[in-house]
Amino acid sequence: MSATRVLVLNSGSSSVKYQLLDMRDSSRLAVGLVERIGEETSRLKHTPLTGGGAESREREEPIADHEAALRAVADELAADGLGLDSPELAAIGHRVVHGGLKFTAPTVITDEVLKEIERLVPVAPLHNPANITGIRTAQALRPDLPQVAVFDTAFHTTMPESAARYAIDVQTADEHRVRRYGFHGTSHAYVSRETAKLLGKAPEDVNVIVLHLGNGASASAVRGGRCVDTSMGLTPLEGLVMGTRSGDMDPAVIFHLARVGKMSVDEIDILLNKKSGLIGLCGDNDMREIRRRIDEGDQEAALAFDIYIHRLKKYIGAYYAVLGRVDAVVFTAGVGENAAPVREAAVAGLEELGLAVDGALNSVRSDEARLISPEYARVAVAVVPTDEELEIATQTYALVGDRNA
Ligand SMILES: Nc1ncnc2c1ncn2[C@@H]1O[C@H](COP(=O)(O)OP(=O)(O)O)[C@@H](O)[C@H]1O
Ligand SMILES: CC(=O)OP(=O)(O)O
Ligand SMILES: [Mg+2]
Numbered sequence: 158m159s160a161t162r163v164l165v166l167n168s169g170s171s172s173v174k175y176q177l178l179d180m181r182d183s184s185r186l187a188v189g190l191v192e193r194i195g196e197e198t199s200r201l202k203h204t205p206l207t208g209g210g211a212e213s214r215e216r217e218e219p220i221a222d223h224e225a226a227l228r229a230v231a232d233e234l235a236a237d238g239l240g241l242d243s244p245e246l247a248a249i250g251h252r253v254v255h256g257g258l259k260f261t262a263p264t265v266i267t268d269e270v271l272k273e274i275e276r277l278v279p280v281a282p283l284h285n286p287a288n289i290t291g292i293r294t295a296q297a298l299r300p301d302l303p304q305v306a307v308f309d310t311a312f313h314t315t316m317p318e319s320a321a322r323y324a325i326d327v328q329t330a331d332e333h334r335v336r337r338y339g340f341h342g343t344s345h346a347y348v349s350r351e352t353a354k355l356l357g358k359a360p361e362d363v364n365v366i367v368l369h370l371g372n373g374a375s376a377s378a379v380r381g382g383r384c385v386d387t388s389m390g391l392t393p394l395e396g397l398v399m400g401t402r403s404g405d406m407d408p409a410v411i412f413h414l415a416r417v418g419k420m421s422v423d424e425i426d427i428l429l430n431k432k433s434g435l436i437g438l439c440g441d442n443d444m445r446e447i448r449r450r451i452d453e454g455d456q457e458a459a460l461a462f463d464i465y466i467h468r469l470k471k472y473i474g475a476y477y478a479v480l481g482r483v484d485a486v487v488f489t490a491g492v493g494e495n496a497a498p499v500r501e502a503a504v505a506g507l508e509e510l511g512l513a514v515d516g517a518l519n520s521v522r523s524d525e526a527r528l529i530s531p532e533y534a535r536v537a538v539a540v541v542p543t544d545e546e547l548e549i550a551t552q553t554y555a556l557v558g559d560r561n562a
Pocket of ligand 3: 371
């Protein structure tokens with residue numbers, strides 16, 4: 158029996174997003190999410206997609222840790238006849254946020270690879286530990302199965318040094334591996350490739366500015382299918398205004414809060430990563446809620462939105478300059494794909510750069526990749542849904558293939 162299935166795990170600190178795909182046609186057999194892991198009431202939502210039905214099953218119960226979470230996922234899949242003990246399962250693909258400069262491609266996870274991922278925890282303390290937990294749990298569940306790491310940072314390793322190096326003392330930077338790595342690379346790679354398809358061109362003929370606007374948010378400048386700059390840096394803190402993260406600021410803010418505000422490094426870390434961005438500005442990190450408040454005249458929400466858009470415009474302009482020629486600006490991820498007002502505001506006033514949004518096209522709700530710019534616009538503006546899980550599965554299967562062949 159051929160092994161054509163791949164399980165994709167995106168393990169977050171208190172969640173696991175998963176998909177089971179059949180790589181013969183990249184069809185999704187099941188998708189799901191376990192969240193609030195380790196809290197009093199965790200929540201598991203599982204949706205089988207075989208046999209035409211898509212009846213989700215939800216349960217709320219305490220799920221103590223990632224091992225318990227993965228066992229719960231395995232039980233749900235088994236109930237649908239998609240058990241992880243099936244010989245049809247070829248591999249498990251893991252999203253790993255930080256791969257440093259060492260990992261520039263999908264990599265079969267060995268003890269040495271796992272040790273290197275662990276060595277990167279200090280520069281990805283919010284993400285890599287949970288990714289490692291997911292890997293270890295999956296290895297325990299299926300020690301015989303190839304486990305593949307697909308790194309957020311890999312796509313960005315093509316950045317020139319002029320974009321990747323910070324202007325700090327070289328010895329210090331090299332000794333502590335301080336440089337721009339960038340993140341969401343799996344999404345930026347997939348979306349820039351899909352944008353080329355939407356334009357009917359080959360990736361190598363297209364320059365794209367990708368705006369991955371989720372709770373975590375990042376921009377990238379992609380020239381001919383290769384990343385030449387991106388907004389996140391050493392960690393996912395730098396760049397755009399995000400749901401809970403501040404994005405760009407004068408690094409001396411940290412000194413000020415430590416020296417004058419008497420805050421510890423950990424307190425400042427939590428402030429900037431968890432209590433800043435939209436939630437720090439207006440108490441909400443859900444763009445739907447922010448837009449509702451704005452429609453009701455809420456000035457605090459309106460200012461938060463303006464700060465968010467102002468930063469976005471700066472990156473569009475900056476990456477226009479970096480690329481020289483831009484064929485498309487593309488919005489993706491939760492906010493980018495769903496929030497028409499964000500797209501409209503981000504592009505407003507950029508007509509001189511050849512950018513415009515058609516109001517009617519922009520208001521269409523769809524899961525498909527689509528243009529939202531008018532015919533006359535010199536630069537395409539598009540919405541292209543991301544699919545990190547499909548990209549991880551594709552890269553995983555390309556690496557390990559059918560182990561029963
Ligand atoms: N219909 C919508 N309108 C506006 N924003 C939305 C909508 N649906 C989702 N979002 C935004 O998308 C965000 C989640 O995006 P997602 O890409 O899933 O984030 P992440 O992967 O970083 O958790 C939510 O915080 C919410 O603000
Ligand atoms: C790197 C990063 O911010 O990931 P996420 O958007 O999933 O938090
Ligand atoms: Mg995401």
